[in-house]
Amino acid sequence: MRIRPHILSAILLVCGLPAAHGQDLRTGVSTDDGGFLAAGECLAWLDAEGETLRIRPLERPLKSLAAGIDVLYALDEDGFELLKLNMDGAVVERKKLPVQGRLCDLAFDGNTLWAVTDAGEILHGNEASGWTVLDFNAQYAGYYPRISFRAVSAGGGSIMVAGVRPDAMPAAFTSSRGTVWSERTLDYSEQGIPCVFSAEVTDLSYDARQDRFYLLGSGGVQLALPGCSHCNSLTRYPTDTLYARIPSDAGALLLGSDGFRRTEP
Numbered sequence: 001m002r003i004r005p006h007i008l009s010a011i012l013l014v015c016g017l018p019a020a021h022g023q024d025l026r027t028g029v030s031t032d033d034g035g036f037l038a039a040g041e042c043l044a045w046l047d048a049e050g051e052t053l054r055i056r057p058l059e060r061p062l063k064s065l066a067a068g069i070d071v072l073y074a075l076d077e078d079g080f081e082l083l084k085l086n087m088d089g090a091v092v093e094r095k096k097l098p099v100q101g102r103l104c105d106l107a108f109d110g111n112t113l114w115a116v117t118d119a120g121e122i123l124h125g126n127e128a129s130g131w132t133v134l135d136f137n138a139q140y141a142g143y144y145p146r147i148s149f150r151a152v153s154a155g156g157g158s159i160m161v162a163g164v165r166p167d168a169m170p171a172a173f174t175s176s177r178g179t180v181w182s183e184r185t186l187d188y189s190e191q192g193i194p195c196v197f198s199a200e201v202t203d204l205s206y207d208a209r210q211d212r213f214y215l216l217g218s219g220g221v222q223l224a225l226p227g228c229s230h231c232n233s234l235t236r237y238p239t240d241t242l243y244a245r246i247p248s249d250a251g252a253l254l255l256g257s258d259g260f261r262r263t264e265p
Helices: 005-014
Strands: 025-030 036-040 042-046 052-057 062-067 072-076 082-085 091-095 103-108 113-117 121-126 130-135 148-155 158-164 170-175 182-184 187-190 193-196 201-207 212-217 221-225 233-236 242-247 252-256 261-264
Touching: 025 042, 025 252, 036 062, 036 242, 036 252, 072 103, 103 201, 113 148, 113 158, 121 148, 148 212, 158 201, 158 212, 170 212, 187 233, 212 242, 221 242
Parallel strands: 025 062, 025 242, 062 103, 103 148, 148 201, 201 242
Antiparallel strands: 025 036, 036 042, 042 052, 062 072, 072 082, 082 091, 103 113, 113 121, 121 130, 148 158, 158 170, 170 182, 187 193, 201 212, 212 221, 221 233, 242 252, 252 261
């Protein structure tokens, strides 16, 4: 979900610092003018090529950012509270959500905010309706292994969540409404050899132009997950960890460790 221009204009008014060398940006949203608002160790306004225009210092690094309607939602590294940011990027509200685990990631589908925790909880809601929490591990005990979730994304009428199983292997699940979940295979072929995605999960992204999800991970890998579960494909990037893939109308911005940034059409 993109943040509206007047929010970004307000952010720019309070920004005037050059980008610090090596600062990691780990999450972000696209903007209506084709640029990006990214966050990590700072809040950064980027142009369509991923070049830094302005930055705003943050009291604590952010690990997840989602743009609602005229508002930004975020999670810091602790994951104990849902943060609401005002138009200049300052935290104006902290809210405890009814979960047992730590919040790991956020996604907004145009109406509903989604979140996942490391205790296997999937929650969704908005300020008007409140929150609905699903204990995935209790719901699917004996059917799926226990999952510690790391990422969530929404789009195209679906929600996808991803995390790690007790054997340290990643797993992903999809749902149309967040009530019934089906496992998504993470198999792919590389040079004709059957493989299974085994990287540590760092993020999920939905690209509306391509109508597909992307699963990101350690080792700089990205697994494309189109509607055809037999058509998965893996791409490797020159970074130790791929943190985020932020789609826009014109392309996508990739963010990785040690300041890695790349735009793709």
